[in-house]
Amino acid sequence: MFQQQFGFQRISNSKAEHCCVPFCKASSKYSKVLSFHTFPSDTETRLKWFAAIRRDCSRHFKKEDFRVPVFNTGRRMLKRGAVPELFEWNNYTHPGTEPMVWERKRSHPPLLDHDYASAPDPAVVDLALDENMSLREEILQLRKQIEEQTLNQRFGLHRFAGSDKDIRFFTRFASYDLLMRFWALIEPLLPSMVSVTQAQSGTFTEPSSPATPPLQPIDEMFMFLNYLALGLKWHDLADRYGVRQSTVVRTITTWSDFLYTVLGSVRIWIPEERIKEHLPEEFKDYGDTRVILDFMELRCQPSSPLVQSEAFSACKSHYTLKGLLGVAPHGAVTFISPLYAGSISDKQIMRVCGILSLLRPSMAVMVDRGFLVNDGVPCKIYRQPFLSGRFRMSAYEVRATQANARLSVHVERLIRRVKEHKFFDTEIPPQLIGSINQLYAVACLLTNYENRPLVKA
Incomplete structure (x- = not known):
């Protein structure tokens, strides 16, 4: 053929x-x-x-x-x-x-066709499996080494674990131990965290760049605390952590929403009997005081002409948002109102924020002498000259009564606990206006976890 x-x-x-x-x-x-x-x-x-x-x-x-x-x-x-x-x-x-x-x-x-269905020699199979396992272990070890090197090079909480002074500077938590207790409180709830995407947060887009390893959740929290404590710019945080600025914005927005949900679910208004149990010595002459009230203001960059017209404060000559804050005599934040446009008056905020429904005739509130709201308050108001928004009193006021002087220092320290967050000194950009109420509330609520209460010795 x-x-x-x-x-x-x-x-x-x-x-x-x-x-x-x-x-x-x-x-x-x-x-x-x-x-x-x-x-x-x-x-x-x-x-x-x-x-x-x-x-x-x-x-x-x-x-x-x-x-x-x-x-x-x-x-x-x-x-x-x-x-x-x-x-x-x-x-x-x-x-x-x-x-x-x-x-x-x-x-x-x-040539004869190869029989692919034929069983290989068991010894050959065992040898191949051993080699694969060895290569897999080597890959895992190399990957672990790379992750450890990246972790050591990246800015994060691990750098300051041994320094309470640094922890205080970067987070406002009094010590590393307090910070870890707070982390143990929220870590089990992390699976319920909803990450904010770039489209939802309305952030800018950036040119593509090589992918960077994602931050660990504890370092994301550390970045968020850095933003509140130091008021750092996004570019600064992006350089420190080796991520994009859009990642910084998403991290801040995500954690503000998460902590607002977690911390906001805890009732912070304290009953009268508990206030009396922890009343500091400085308040012995004001034993019926339940809350110290003060107004907080934030500068902002409105994103629309309508918001600009409502947020402009003639007193501050700037666009501001304003809210009412209440602090118990022993240092716990017990009331946080929503933020309102800077053009609204203090009386209007008092009427609509909800504080009046919590006050009783047997109580007393302590306010700054510039706090001129008396109408409609259903309890006694202590308006002392030392609560004037100043860091120091005049020599005459100090000599007038030493008790008032001690009380002055104590109250100023309480309010400063919240205002120590440099976040309150920065100007809120338009990208965060949608989350400003959450950021403001979380910054105030964190004070209850950052410091030990100021109680009687």
């Missing part, structure tokens, strides 16, 4: 030569590997040819009958006296002749 299919390979030639040996079908028309030779001119040799055959074809000569051609493209020449000896009737073989196509096919048996 092979001989019939591949036996004759036609080549282009101007003339064709044929072998004259009986039963030989070789022709230069169908094979370019054969050479054809005329009968020799030497009479004796010619007679020998005639005796052997009466035809000329190279495949009937032995390899040693040929002379090596001078050029590779030259025609092979027979040696003098060479006589054809290889014929079909004597089962000729010619190792020097390139086999025909069908001969090559027959000389190379077909």
